[in-house]
Amino acid sequence: MEHSAGLTTGLVPTMGAFHEGHLQLMRAARIENDRVVVSLFVNPTQFGVGEDFERYPRNLDRDIALAESVGVDVLFAPDTQQIYPRPGCTIHVPVVTERWEGQIRPHHFSGVATVVCKLFHIVCCDVAYFGQKDLQQCIVIRRMIDDLNIPVRFSMQPTVREPDGLAMSSRNAYLTPEDRARAPMLQQLLQSVRKAIKEGNCTPDQLDKWLHSASTKLEIAGFSVDYFECIDLEDAHAVRDISRPCALIVAARIGRTRLIDNLLI
């Protein structure tokens, strides 16, 4: 288990159903490494009961062609039995998993952290690439790498968006045309709160009001909002003092689809 002095390996962990966001991660890995490995594994342990594990989009042939098109060296697509031959060790990441996605999806981040740790070891990668769209996931993985001293460099890449601003996501495929038309509101409201923060006098009370107002606008438009918050990038706690690195995050359901997005401040 040693960093090779010579060739470097970049890993892009994915659940498949590739879109431009995945391809950007692969391109970043391609530029920075000698070898690029993409893992494709719809990890059952990060889905809760009643979530979309069964209907999660799967299209291996298309994914293979897309990975090839951006110069990926290895597409690692194990089956569940290979990754979990028996009930195994789990990794618990404290603090940064307490709220937001971790609160709404109780075992989600333990499932994510465990499978990512396994993939790091299987692939023996030097760098791992994650998309900013799953911001709390990025915070969790970065924390796991630090806490367990994993010799892997973490690289967060910017969210890739549709022309109207909607963050690309495999789950966008679930949206009805009506819901798809309303989905860009998430990003629009994140932008408008950030604009208010930058231009206005951002007191804690004022920030509270802006967040609440954005959330209300989503509810009026037919979303069911799980959270619309401002969090610290280090510990993922809610903050009202924006002097440290922080981000606006939102999660909302529309129809049968749950969407998340975020914006760094």
Place this chain on the structure above:
Amino acid sequence: MEHSAGLTTGLVPTMGAFHEGHLQLMRAARIENDRVVVSLFVNPTQFGVGEDFERYPRNLDRDIALAESVGVDVLFAPDTQQIYPRPGCTIHVPVVTERWEGQIRPHHFSGVATVVCKLFHIVCCDVAYFGQKDLQQCIVIRRMIDDLNIPVRFSMQPTVREPDGLAMSSRNAYLTPEDRARAPMLQQLLQSVRKAIKEGNCTPDQLDKWLHSASTKLEIAGFSVDYFECIDLEDAHAVRDISRPCALIVAARIGRTRLIDNLLI
């Protein structure tokens, strides 16, 4: 994070207070590797409330000299703040931690697994050496390596014993002269049960009786027995069918000292 094609690194994780058992692990690592790293860290997270963390024997100068005497390249002796700068990730190892030491010392193996995983990553070792004396610990670490796909080879080395059969342990230093004189009974009774198994007609009922009888003899001699059992080497469950690889294990307290020992069948 890659196995080097050239030089190999062997790690011996320890809590210091070196005795001949530790030195044997270091010698094994020395023979098999280009570089030998010994970690010395009295890990607080594997001690329970009321256990002997505070009084655990510490003698760094003596340990440095002993490590040097067997050709260790690096003695890595971090302080607690370096290993745990904040509340961090923990690794839960299921099944094999449910009974025996794991039952009596509830968070012990999670503490062990977590710190060992960290040490593997910090040292970037290829092989790790553990003593058979802590047999359940060996089973737990081997399980963690398998489950998390850690690219480290696990090497279990035989228990080193005093001339009268007592397994060497840093905790033997706690024994009063009277208790020290009785301590070899653990190994003697393990041997006599194994002899009975090998020579007799080992039905489940018969094995039950032998284990119970050995335990009673220890109690009569003044020990307080936590367990005297026959376990499967794979899942650490109690077994009465000895056709698969298994071991006899014992844990007993005498005075203020808790002793463990085992014997492979």
